[in-house]
Amino acid sequence: MTPRLTVVGTGYLGATHAACMAELGYDVIGFDVDEAKIAALQAGKVPFYEPELPELLARHVAAGRLSFTTDIQEIAEAGDIHFLCVGTPQRPDGYAADLRYLFDAVDNLAPLLRRPCLVVGKSTVPAGTAARLAERLTASAPAGTAVELAWNPEFLREGFAVADTLHPDRIVVGVRSSRAEQALRSVYAPLISAGVPFLVADFATAELVKVAANSFLATKISFINAMAEICEATGADVVRLAEALALDPRIGGRFLQAGLGFGGGCLPKDIRAFIAWAEELGAGDAVAFLRDVDAINLRRRHRMVELAKEQCDGAFDGKRVGVLGAAFKPNSDDIRDSPALEVADTIRRAGAAVTVYDPEAMPNAAVRYPELSYADSAFAACEGADVVLHLTEWREFRDLDPVALGAVVRRRRIVDGRNALDPERWRAAGWTYRALGRP
Ligand code: UDX
Numbered sequence: 371m372t373p374r375l376t377v378v379g380t381g382y383l384g385a386t387h388a389a390c391m392a393e394l395g396y397d398v399i400g401f402d403v404d405e406a407k408i409a410a411l412q413a414g415k416v417p418f419y420e421p422e423l424p425e426l427l428a429r430h431v432a433a434g435r436l437s438f439t440t441d442i443q444e445i446a447e448a449g450d451i452h453f454l455c456v457g458t459p460q461r462p463d464g465y466a467a468d469l470r471y472l473f474d475a476v477d478n479l480a481p482l483l484r485r486p487c488l489v490v491g492k493s494t495v496p497a498g499t500a501a502r503l504a505e506r507l508t509a510s511a512p513a514g515t516a517v518e519l520a521w522n523p524e525f526l527r528e529g530f531a532v533a534d535t536l537h538p539d540r541i542v543v544g545v546r547s548s549r550a551e552q553a554l555r556s557v558y559a560p561l562i563s564a565g566v567p568f569l570v571a572d573f574a575t576a577e578l579v580k581v582a583a584n585s586f587l588a589t590k591i592s593f594i595n596a597m598a599e600i601c602e603a604t605g606a607d608v609v610r611l612a613e614a615l616a617l618d619p620r621i622g623g624r625f626l627q628a629g630l631g632f633g634g635g636c637l638p639k640d641i642r643a644f645i646a647w648a649e650e651l652g653a654g655d656a657v658a659f660l661r662d663v664d665a666i667n668l669r670r671r672h673r674m675v676e677l678a679k680e681q682c683d684g685a686f687d688g689k690r691v692g693v694l695g696a697a698f699k700p701n702s703d704d705i706r707d708s709p710a711l712e713v714a715d716t717i718r719r720a721g722a723a724v725t726v727y728d729p730e731a732m733p734n735a736a737v738r739y740p741e742l743s744y745a746d747s748a749f750a751a752c753e754g755a756d757v758v759l760h761l762t763e764w765r766e767f768r769d770l771d772p773v774a775l776g777a778v779v780r781r782r783r784i785v786d787g788r789n790a791l792d793p794e795r796w797r798a799a800g801w802t803y804r805a806l807g808r809p
Contacts (some may be wrong), residue, residue: 375399377453378479379404400439402440413426419730420508424700442479457471476506480509487513497581520550520554538566539567541558541561543576580640588638592666628807630674631666632709633707682756686724694751696711727745749775752779762788772795789805
């Protein structure tokens with residue numbers, strides 16, 4: 371019998387997972403406590419920007435395969451497999467992950483689980499969380515031990531969420547029984563038969579895979595950004611350096627793009643939560659290097675402000691700065707811990723008139739940074755600018771015509787915070803081109 375699936379928490383991860391599971395052929399119900407979010411999703415609308423997701427979601431809602439509710443009783447009765455996709459943000463009082471929403475979700479769902487089912491955690495958590503949740507589940511579910519827990523971390527990237535979910539590099543599951551393993555094997559059978567590796571582990575290992583992967587990626591980015599600092603001290607070129615390193619297949623070229631560094635809702639908070647959790651375990655020394663990874667990353671933002679100041683002849687007062695980019699990365703409207711906006715706002719506070727343009731993220735940016743000015747095109751943002759800062763590498767910015775843009779600015783000076791523009795093209799159009807980690 372085909373299992374019926376539910377997804378608890380319909381944010382970024384949950385909405386994507388629900389739509390993709392419907393795409394695999396399952397009947398899926400998404401649950402959230404946020405009524406506005408549920409109303410939007412039930413109307414077939416995605417309340418954030420993610421390529422491909424709106425079409426997928428609308429199609430499956432219209433077909434009746436995918437629905438959304440705020441009624442937890444409904445999903446408890448309907449679901450054979452419940453996926454937990456609630457957020458685990460950084461705690462306001464420190465580095466640790468805030469697990470409140472996850473525990474609330476389990477505490478609300480468990481007392482309603484009256485028949486055998488599998489609860490599958492997908493949120494990013496410190497190892498040990500699944501074991502605690504499993505205990506709570508069996509203690510308060512009327513069906514007792516017939517309710518099982520599994521852990522199945524999610525590795526999707528924003529901007530590629532649908533493709534990453536339907537064509538993942540691997541599926542990792544942490545289980546305590548072969549029944550749970552079989553249930554997940556069967557749910558993911560369409561992906562497994564397409565060749566996606568299926569790895570079975572214990573709870574703690576499955577939880578750890580996710581944080582370890584994100585720590586590795588963050589470390590790789592900070593490594594090349596540390597090399598950028600060295601390049602700045604010696605006059606070397608980090609882009610050329612990265613190209614040469616990338617040709618060694620043991621190193622590889624991905625995540626070796628030097629620039630303003632990482633932001634977003636995952637890498638920064640995950641490495642900080644990892645540090646906090648390892649310290650709690652008495653294993654803090656093992657990941658002490660992640661403090662450097664974080665520090666190198668944040669130093670890039672200061673360096674960017676310095677370079678912008680240099681291009682403003684040493685003072686921001688009375689200068690106009692055009693900022694291209696607000697999202698933490700292209701193809702996303704997510705501004706959580708966005709390096710672009712932090713740089714823009716620092717420069718505004720230092721006295722410049724800063725105007726920002728981003729293809730998708732301006733509504734979010736305007737809520738979080740209301741003091742910045744916003745324009746509705748790259749050209750409008752750069753009008754009369756003393757310096758242009760390229761801070762998020764949208765395709766639209768790479769395709770900009772430097773001759774045409776040169777006609778609207780006050781001075782042709784650009785700092786490329788993402789090493790994504792072609793310096794020769796900009797210099798040929800009369801621009802002073804500066805970048806992070808390049809002479
Ligand atoms: C990341 C992981 O990639 C994903 O597997 C996990 O599930 C969630 O966290 P995401 O936050 O969507 O995904 O973005 P990602 O594409 O990984 O980029 C993260 C940040 O690193 C962005 O700010 C990006 O600009 C920056 N980055 C990435 C670099 O500065 N240089 C690079 O070479 C690559």
